Structure formats: structure tokens, C-alpha cells
Amino acid sequence: MTRRGWIVAIAIALAATPAIAQTQPTPAGRIKLASGQVFVVRGGTSAPAEAGQVLLESDTLRTGPDGRIGVMLRDDTRLSLGPGSEVRLDSFLYTPAEGRLGLVLSFVRGVAIYVSGKIAKLAPDSIRLETPGAIVGVRGTTVAVRVDPR
Amino acid sequence: MNAPRQPALKAMLVAAALLSGCAPKTAKIDPSAPPADVLVVLVPDTETGTVGRVVVSNQAGRTELASPYASARVTGTRSPRARALREGDVKRIFGDALAALPPPPLHFTLFFRFDSEELTSESRALVQDVLTSVKSLPVPDVLIIGHTDTRGTEMSNFELGMRRANAVRAILIDAGLSPSVIDVRSHGELELLVPTKDEVFEPKNRRVEITVR
Numbered sequence: 001m002t003r004r005g006w007i008v009a010i011a012i013a014l015a016a017t018p019a020i021a022q023t024q025p026t027p028a029g030r031i032k033l034a035s036g037q038v039f040v041v042r043g044g045t046s047a048p049a050e051a052g053q054v055l056l057e058s059d060t061l062r063t064g065p066d067g068r069i070g071v072m073l074r075d076d077t078r079l080s081l082g083p084g085s086e087v088r089l090d091s092f093l094y095t096p097a098e099g100r101l102g103l104v105l106s107f108v109r110g111v112a113i114y115v116s117g118k119i120a121k122l123a124p125d126s127i128r129l130e131t132p133g134a135i136v137g138v139r140g141t142t143v144a145v146r147v148d149p150r
Numbered sequence: 151m152n153a154p155r156q157p158a159l160k161a162m163l164v165a166a167a168l169l170s171g172c173a174p175k176t177a178k179i180d181p182s183a184p185p186a187d188v189l190v191v192l193v194p195d196t197e198t199g200t201v202g203r204v205v206v207s208n209q210a211g212r213t214e215l216a217s218p219y220a221s222a223r224v225t226g227t228r229s230p231r232a233r234a235l236r237e238g239d240v241k242r243i244f245g246d247a248l249a250a251l252p253p254p255p256l257h258f259t260l261f262f263r264f265d266s267e268e269l270t271s272e273s274r275a276l277v278q279d280v281l282t283s284v285k286s287l288p289v290p291d292v293l294i295i296g297h298t299d300t301r302g303t304e305m306s307n308f309e310l311g312m313r314r315a316n317a318v319r320a321i322l323i324d325a326g327l328s329p330s331v332i333d334v335r336s337h338g339e340l341e342l343l344v345p346t347k348d349e350v351f352e353p354k355n356r357r358v359e360i361t362v363r
Contacts, residue, residue, distance in 0.1 A: 030289060030291060031289070032252040032287075032288070032289045033250050033252060033288070033289075035250075051288060051289045052289045068246055068247070068249065068250040069250060070250040070251055070252045071252070072252050072255075072291070072363050076254075076255050076361075076363065078251055078252050078254070080247045080248070080249075080250035080251040080252070081247055081250065082244065082245075082246035082247035082250065083246055085247070107188075109186075111243065111244050111246065111247045112247055113193070113244060113247045113248055113250075113251050115195075115251065115254075116202070131186070131188045131190070131224070132185070132186035132188065133185070133186050133187075133188040133208060133224035133225070133226065133227065134188055134190070134206050134207060134208040134222070134224040134230055135206075135207055135208065136190055136204055136205070136206050137204065137205040137207070138202060138203075138204050138205075139202045139203040139204070140202040140203075141192060141193075141195070141201055141202025141203065141204060142192075142193040142194070142195055142196070142201075142202075143190060143191070143192060143193065143204055144189075144190070144191040144193050144240060144243075144244045144247070144248075145188070145189070145190050145191075146188070146189040146243060146244070147186050147187075147188050148186060148187040148188075149186045150185055150186055150187060150226075
């Protein structure tokens, strides 16, 4: 391929990307550890989850009274939930070459740990941890969150 | 690297990012959400022991956490209240979640001979370390990215980077790793470990970077 041809090929690939992204969601990460009763809620349907399972943007993680779950996202962000907990992966964008970066997690109930990954290094302001009472902004760190709905 | 082409490519990438609309939403608490009791704690990094910084905010106020085990409590819609916790309290409240946290990713760099997908002898000795770390994980993911120095064209170096990444992939599969856990990519001469001008021999740039997580 000539150099010009190479540039054209990249341009075509870029132009085609949004269409692919709409029909086939990119994996956001994987479940690395699951014990007890753990579920992934996707499109309103809750299904038992297991280690190795791929997670997508908009998935909700939920644990039963004896459940625990550990997750690694594609940018090296780590997330874990203790028993009786629920966290929603509201938004995950990780395409560093295009400057598309962002992470929004909603802590609904229970206990969870967040450890920042590459998105936090490249675009710290694009990260938001939401809880029912407050927003948490982070600068490269480990954060523990507990939510007791009343 | 061919300098004049870079700005055009960057402009195209930025335009693509803008068109796809990735602006973050503004921070706002949903007033219809049921009230809750929220505790946020800054935890030292398990590997380095250092802490970052956290800002907890809502319509009533904000507080910043910057020391180990500093916490903020939010009850209903009241403003966040800061309080220092003890390590023992945090371990008690969050012990189950802390125990479920996956270990941090491990990074390895293997170096190659010039214009070749043959590892240097020092790097060949490192392959065992990579295998050991992969086999210690119940659900491993291995990302292999090939890189080159700036000798040769951008295109030929992209291909050389891919050959290098695939050579490492083959070594790991021969050693018993499942192909399904390995992801292979090339960044060619675009991500130099040691910055150089175009057409410069630099052994440190002829490498494959492996992330095991």
C-alpha cells in the first residue's frame, strides 16, 4: 500500500467505527473473581454471573447476602463488591488514540472498592463515582464506598 | 516518523472524537432518589501505601479527603462531614470487598534484535516470569503490544511490531497458554520508549510490552 493509501485506509476505518460501536458494544472488562451469589443485570434481566464473564457498559453488578465480586476493566481500573451490594457501570469510554475517555460508576447499595486505572491518569476529570447522596471525584487513588439506603 | 503527516492525522482523530460527542455530563444528584447514608473512605494504595485525593460533593457542600483513611459521611441531602477513621474500622466495614479486589496488572518488557522478531538472550530469560505470573491468575488476560525503533517506514515498522507481538504470542502458546486469553497489537514506531528522531537505531525501542491482568 502507498502512504496515501494507508492514510485513506485509516480514515475509512475511523469513519466506520461509530456504526460498529452502536451495533456491537465493546467489552468494558471482565469478572476476575466471583463467589457466592453474584449477578449481572443487563437490559433489565438479571442473570447469575461467574468469573471470566465479559462486562459491557450499562451492566449492573449485584451480590447476594454471601456474594463477592472482583472486576478488572479494560483500562486497568479495578472494582470489587462485598455482600448485599449493587454497582452500575453507567459509562465506560476507553479509546486513548481518539481521546475518548470516561468512567461513571453508580454505587447503589452495599460496600465496594474502586482502584483507579489508566482513564484516571489520562483524563482524571472524566471520572465520576455517583452515590445517592453525593458525587465523588477522584485523583489517582483507591476509594471505599458504603451506601445504606434508608 | 514523518513529521508533516502527524498534524493531519491528529486533526482527524480529534474531529472523530468531537463528532462522537463524548462530553461528560454535569455533576448533579437526582433529587427523586431515595435518601441514603453514604460513607466514602480514602484508602492507601495496596502496593505503594500512597493515597490520592478525593472530593465528595453535593448541593449542600463539599469536602476533600487527602490522608489515609480520611472519610466523608453524607446523610440524606446534608453536606458531607469529614472524619478520620482508623485502619481497623475500614478493614471491618470493607473487609469482604477488599478481599475480592483483583491484584494489580503486571507489566513486562521484552527486547528484540534489530529488524528481527528474535528476542535478545536477556529477554528470553524473562519469558518464564511472564508465564509464572499468568499461571498464578484464575482468569488471566494477556495483552501483547509490539513496538519498533524509527529505522524504516512507519508502515513496515507497524508490520514488524505485529510480527514481534505474534512471536511472543507463539512462545506463550507453546508454553501452554490458551490463545483465547491473548490479545495482540502493534503500535509500530509511534510509541517510543526512548524518544528519537526518524531513522535512528535504538535497541530500547525494539520491544514488546506485555500486560498480565
